[in-house]
Amino acid sequence: ANTASPETGQTIAAPDQAAAGEPIIKFEKVIKRFGDITVLDELDFQVRKGEKVTIIGPSGSGKSTVLRILMTLETINDGVIHVAGKPLWHEEKDGRLVPAGEEHLREMRKEMGMVFQQFNLFPHMTVRRNITEAPVHVLGLSKAKAAERAEKYLDLVGLAEHADKFPSQLSGGQQQRVAIARALAMRPNIMLFDEPTSALDPELVGEVLNVIQRLAGEHDLTMLLVTHEMQFAKQISDRVCFFDKGRIVEEGPPEQVLVAPHETRTQEFLKGFI
Ligand code: ADP
Ligand code: MG
Secondary structure (H helix, E strand, O other): OOOOOOOOOOOOOOOHOOOOOOEEEEEEEEEEEEEOEEEEEEEEEEEEEEOEEEOOOOOOOHHHHHHHHHOOOOOOOEEEEEEEOOOOOOOOEEEEEEEEHHHHHHHOOOOOEEEEEOOOOOOOOOOHHHHHHHHHOOOOOOHHHHHHHHHHHHOOOOHHHHHOOOOOHHHHHHHHHHHHHHHOOOOOEEEEEEEEOOOOOHHHHHHHHHHHHHHOOOOOOOOEOOOOOHHHHHHOOOOEEEEEEOEEEEEOOHHHHHHOOOOOHHHHHOOOOO
């Protein structure tokens, strides 16, 4: 049976209702163009509930575009995307599919949290405000409840004592951990990471990867991660997808794709990471 979340009052589907192996993200023949260039070329792509999937591939292959489309930061030109069983860009009205309205998009976004390469924290807000802002304004939590949540997730990323600081007072690694706490505070079912360590000095990469690794231990959390950290991808991924030119060239378990890839293009790409 469904239960109401004690914190938000939202209905949460009981785990037994999610059929095993059911895709929580499903792209079907998705086309995305920017002007004359086709960035996603009839992309078929699925992620199952709880799965940890890493996307690798050369610059410009469409990795960020996949995540940005999921967060509804970009539209699509053709094809269908389902998230948690519901169409992302369409909604049913009187038995017909119509283009999604803002309300539908807002609901769909609640399924997902995203962490960007450049942290994207609000510079004029304290760490705590950065985290409480969306729970208060999007989920309707009281300020006290949201502050409690902020404390919990700051603790989880090891930054409990930094709640009153501003982003500029933190290192890049700390800022990125705040960004992760901020995304988690919305209690998404899906976490999207777009090269979360690419903007960091090498000595700060580990602390962010440690946090992501801990999240990967959560059975129910679906994770979609774009990264060039191949060793890390090997450790945490159930599946690795190699993207090139807007298509999946090769996908499979990390031991295959990262260690003994079948496709020449995957082999060539990985040579750059030894
Ligand atoms: P990746 O993340 O794999 O490096 P992206 O998804 O960012 O690749 O970009 C894929 C392609 O789409 C690139 O050629 C990029 O220049 C182009 N692109 C991405 N965003 C835009 C945009 N807003 N306007 C025009 N072209 C874009
Ligand atoms: Mg990118």
